[in-house]
Amino acid sequence: MAGKEVIITRPEDRSDLVVRLKEAQRRYGYVPEEVMAALAESLTIPIHEVYGVASFYSFLSTRPLGRNVIRVCKSLPCYLKSAEMIMQAVEKELGIGPGETTPDGRFTFELTNCIGLCDHAPAMLINQDPHVDLTPKKIKQVLGAYK
Amino acid sequence: MPQQRVVLKNCDVIDPKRIDSYLEKDGFKALAKVRHEMAPEQVTGEIKASGLRGRGGAGFPCGIKWEGARTAPGENKYVIGNADEGEVGTFKDRYILEKDPFTLIEGMLIAGYAIGAGQGYIYLRAEYHYLLDHLQNAIEQVKQKGLMDGFGLEIREGTGAYICGEESALMDSIEGKRSEARYRPPFPTTSGLWGQPTIINNVETLMNIPPIILNGAGWFSQIGTERSKGTKVFSVSGDVERPGVYEMVLGSPLRELVEGLAMAKNVRLVQIGGATGRLLPYAQMDTPLAFEAVLGAGAVTVYNQSRDVIDIVRRTMEFLAEESCGKCTPCRQGTEVMVEILDKFQKGEGSRKEMQNLEDLSSAMMLSSLCGLGQAAPNAVMDSLQHFRDDYEKRVAK
Numbered sequence: 428m429a430g431k432e433v434i435i436t437r438p439e440d441r442s443d444l445v446v447r448l449k450e451a452q453r454r455y456g457y458v459p460e461e462v463m464a465a466l467a468e469s470l471t472i473p474i475h476e477v478y479g480v481a482s483f484y485s486f487l488s489t490r491p492l493g494r495n496v497i498r499v500c501k502s503l504p505c506y507l508k509s510a511e512m513i514m515q516a517v518e519k520e521l522g523i524g525p526g527e528t529t530p531d532g533r534f535t536f537e538l539t540n541c542i543g544l545c546d547h548a549p550a551m552l553i554n555q556d557p558h559v560d561l562t563p564k565k566i567k568q569v570l571g572a573y574k
Numbered sequence: 575m576p577q578q579r580v581v582l583k584n585c586d587v588i589d590p591k592r593i594d595s596y597l598e599k600d601g602f603k604a605l606a607k608v609r610h611e612m613a614p615e616q617v618t619g620e621i622k623a624s625g626l627r628g629r630g631g632a633g634f635p636c637g638i639k640w641e642g643a644r645t646a647p648g649e650n651k652y653v654i655g656n657a658d659e660g661e662v663g664t665f666k667d668r669y670i671l672e673k674d675p676f677t678l679i680e681g682m683l684i685a686g687y688a689i690g691a692g693q694g695y696i697y698l699r700a701e702y703h704y705l706l707d708h709l710q711n712a713i714e715q716v717k718q719k720g721l722m723d724g725f726g727l728e729i730r731e732g733t734g735a736y737i738c739g740e741e742s743a744l745m746d747s748i749e750g751k752r753s754e755a756r757y758r759p760p761f762p763t764t765s766g767l768w769g770q771p772t773i774i775n776n777v778e779t780l781m782n783i784p785p786i787i788l789n790g791a792g793w794f795s796q797i798g799t800e801r802s803k804g805t806k807v808f809s810v811s812g813d814v815e816r817p818g819v820y821e822m823v824l825g826s827p828l829r830e831l832v833e834g835l836a837m838a839k840n841v842r843l844v845q846i847g848g849a850t851g852r853l854l855p856y857a858q859m860d861t862p863l864a865f866e867a868v869l870g871a872g873a874v875t876v877y878n879q880s881r882d883v884i885d886i887v888r889r890t891m892e893f894l895a896e897e898s899c900g901k902c903t904p905c906r907q908g909t910e911v912m913v914e915i916l917d918k919f920q921k922g923e924g925s926r927k928e929m930q931n932l933e934d935l936s937s938a939m940m941l942s943s944l945c946g947l948g949q950a951a952p953n954a955v956m957d958s959l960q961h962f963r964d965d966y967e968k969r970v971a972k
Contacts, residue, residue, distance in 0.1 A: 442768075444750035445733055483752040485734035486700045502662045503845070503889055504811040504875055540736060540893055541848075542701040543665040545811035545875075546818050555703040 438471045448481050457488045493528045493535035495573040498552045501538040504545035513549045516563035580805045581781040582821045585673035593715040596676040604787035605680050608687055617688035618644050623791035625803035630776030631871040639773050642763030643689040646771035651691035654774040655682050658699040660736040661848035663873035666807040667777040669819045671705050675712035681780030686725045697744055699732040736897035740945050741774040754901040755945035778807055798824035802864035806872050813878040814838040829859040840879045848873040849893045850950035853957035883962040888916035890954045905948025908939040919969040929966055
């Protein structure tokens with residue numbers, strides 16, 4: 428299993444698939460192929476079904492992500508409050524564009540759809556933490572707290 | 575019509591971390607009332623008589639849903655509290671969960687009693703993970719007070735998918751599958767989660783249950799309009815001075831909310847109900863906020879005179895194209911093609927033929943999409959073609 432601990436489950440736990448995939452995401456920062464294969468085997472379902480689920484949800488990734496995942500909201504309420512300036516500030520600070528990971532693996536920068544913080548737009552999530560009422564100036568300090 | 579607090583009555587009144595502060599405000603009295611004084615059919619009857627309709631966007635009569643699940647045969651029935659608010663511009667449930675988790679739990683316990691369910695789930699969207707401990711704490715306190723009476727209540731976290739707000743897709747997600755909309759019938763009330771009778775209610779719908787039980791259906795049905803009873807909680811954002819959450823009596827004019835409470839100026843248009851919602855030009859500012867007019871889940875996004883309608887519609891469609899689950903062709907392909915056409919208009923390369931194509935595609939999607947997402951996806955396109963046709967005409971290639 429290439430050093431990756433297998434998440435053990437039983438065929439009757441088919442409902443736990445998403446939960447197990449999320450565990451893998453938490454542990455490894457993405458859902459490795461070995462984990463998908465092991466889950467398919469233990470649940471006695473085809474691996475494409477596991478991959479289908481893993482690739483469906485935006486909070487699961489089948490490729491490695493950085494230690495910290497930035498999700499800047501791009502939906503209309505944030506867009507109206509100049510979210511694009513926040514995206515540019517993140518880009519400038521980290522030297523990467525949306526969809527990319529810093530070479531040191533510290534950050535992955537993503538754009539996301541509405542995160543329900545529209546009353547404090549522009550907003551973003553870093554990992555699970557909300558950051559609201561953002562300005563380009565705040566970005567450096569906010570990012571600095573994530574190692 | 576004024577603001578009135580039914581759903582938000584405890585917000586900033588109780589301490590959401592302490593159940594005692596909720597008990598001091600008549601907390602769990604409605605639950606005691608149903609368990610000691612009412613048969614399950616009396617509870618569903620009361621909710622039916624109140625006229626309460628679902629607050630998640632579709633507006634289905636809550637009592638009829640409950641009655642369907644109550645009478646459906648099934649060993650294990652389920653209650654799901656839908657806290658997966660993903661509609662663009664909606665944040666009212668986040669506010670409610672933060673400020674008054676106890677009323678939601680009480681509403682779910684009453685629902686469980688009414689339909690004969692032993693298990694409930696609060697489906698919390700992944701983006702609200704920071705509310706998990708807070709909600710879990712509230713559930714623990716209710717357990718410690720011995721109020722569960724054998725009812726199991728768990729939180730299931732979402733994984734980032736707008737479609738999960740759609741009830742059948744949400745159930746697939748809890749079952750560990752790709753969350754795709756299901757064909758109906760069967761409806762969830764007879765065959766829902768794991769094929770068992772299930773009710774799925776929006777957080778705000780469930781918040782209405784304890785006050786209805788305590789004050790009676792007669793009290794509730796006096797609030798609002800003929801077809802829209804009670805109040806509605808709105809999430810207001812965009813070009814306004816005071817974005818935030820406002821609760822108003824149903825039937826209140828849009829103007830009162832947008833210009834009166836949120837203090838918007840120079841309004842060009844308002845999007846009501848998020849990405850699947852409607853676009854209203856300023857001239858329709860006196861439209862009543864009600865199921866018979868416009869409502870959705872209560873997202874109100876305000877755009878001022880400086881905003882470009884085509885840009886708004888294209889961004890709306892881009893969102894829907896990304897979030898379409900892909901199961902049915904009209905939605906999966908229709909949203910993509912609409913983005914392509916709207917792109918052309920944005921670049922000033924549109925044509926009259928493409929305007930016609932948008933209209934034809936809209937009709938096809940509304941008629942043939944599997945769930946509410948695809949059926950409502952063309953709303954912004956259709957409304958903008960009706961009210962802001964000039965904006966399209968101006969972008970027709972010369």
